[in-house]
Amino acid sequence: MSNNPLTQAQCEALAEKLFPKITKTPEYYAELYPERNLPEGAQVTRIAPSPTGFIHLGNLFSALADERIARQSKGVFYLRIEDTDLKRKVDGAVEAVISTLGYFGITFDEGAETDGDQTYGPFYQRQRELVYKAYVKRLLAQGLAYPCFCTAEDLDEIREKQRELKLTPGYYGEWARCRGLSYDEIVKKLDAGTPYVIRMRSAGDGVQKYVFRDSIKGEISVTANNRDEVILKSDGIPTYHFAHAIDDHLMHTTLVLRGEEWLSSLPIHLELFRMLGFKAPKYGHHAQLMKIDNGTKRKLSKRKDPELALEYYRKLGYHPLAVKTYLMTLLNSNFEEWWLKNPDGKLEDFKFSIGKMGQSGALFDIPKLDDVSKTVISKLTSEEFYDFLLEWANNYEPDFEKLLADKEYVIKVLDLCMGAGKKRRKDFVCASQAVELLSYYFDETFKPERDFPLTPDIRAKILTDFLKTYDYADDGQTWFAKVKDIAASYGFATDMRAYKENPDAFPGSVSDVAEVLRVAVTGHRNTPDLWSIMQLLGKERSVARIKECI
């Protein structure tokens, strides 16, 4: 007990004076939350967001890793709500966390608002106040914690002085004024009703270094903590540090995965675990997601980057599996290779390992997301993609939802647009983009750009010629033969190879003729097979659209 001016008896008296109503002991809680009965090697992981109402990519990123590790090892993955800061609390935030993560297929075995096992609950930190206090009381009795009466101004003053002296700022050593308070002084302040916090009495010197083994980063050098960190705030609620130690011990978390911004407070946590007589969990600190801004890499920011919010992707209609898959490529460097080899493999089949998690901050790359997304969607059946579009439209695009009402027709359209068998097309990136891509299949959204090749008069002639021989009953080959005939009648090349070898020998080619038709019918220059489209649209509509262009 480093320079504690109080005697053992005084410590105990103080603990009792401060927390007379706390009668449950650490032993009681140890029994209440027994060791989990899990198979060998099972990992217990968790995500512990604070209910600020903002769920971002980083949350999903770690949740994905936590979930994989737990499920893969037949362990437990739970949700704990860190609502110790009432200033940041937002109503409905917990529901938002669950629903948003749920959208991306993340579910919990236990935790807040789940119907899983409640043995280790409650999972809201606010509701665990008495648990924390039992441990605070014990620490007090052991002389490992003490009340501190410093005001915010006092602390500012201390920091200011330290800054002048070029010392490390913080409440430690001789700067920890209240650390040396006598029993009488403490009692006097307490009786006067002076507000206080409880601080841990650090035994570290802030100098000694030791090597810590991080599950992701490997060996890292840490300096022993020497700060008398606040463990219980003046409102009687613990700080993150303390709640983390208590909860993760009592809930028997085996692996804590968190952002590397926590690395600097690791010494505090380690000391806390030691002080409390707990075995510390394994830690894995992962790098942050970054973005490129004005040529420099920086952390994704809540205020400046809408793409940080998960809601952003949901709104744009990215398929949840696409976002997950992309995140997985960032999460585990060997995932992509595996995915290429196992194109039909499910995410769950991939053997995820924390050791393969990246060391440095990955840049979130939308083009790459889009590519992954196209692939993911191309693996969906038309039916599945239809259901996805429908659900999205139902939430975000009511007009589009109306168009989807004719399911039979839309499925046929999707069949065409997605291609069949091995020849899958990869046109679709997300639902909002699909609305654009599909626009010409519906009269309501058909807005032709009419960007024709060739001159207006020749184009009109081609269209007129086409209508003369057009027969809806023709099969694709017959149809195309007729298109070729038209091309030939204008002296256009009908053999594309010959045309490409000597383009100047012809005034145009069959591709120009097809293009004129394509633009007339769809309003676009790039579409899937035109004959099929016309079959789908039906004779009336196709002919009408062509006539309109003559």
Place this chain on the structure above:
RNA sequence: GGCCCGUUGGUCAAGCGGCUAAGACGCAGGCCUCUCACGCCUGAAACGGGAGUUCGAUUCUCCCACGGGUCACCA
């Protein structure tokens, strides 16, 4: 500023003392009996800098630079 983490093509990255330094996205070019998409082929493109250890450093050590993080009664 102190402390901590990081630095391989534009991006994500493999690499773990000896390699023509993988692969993916993107980009450029080409091929695929009408465009596009798909697919395939080809190409351009990288070890931040400086010392040291070593027969030999992308890989190990140190220094520097740069990037990031953190120093709250926020998590």
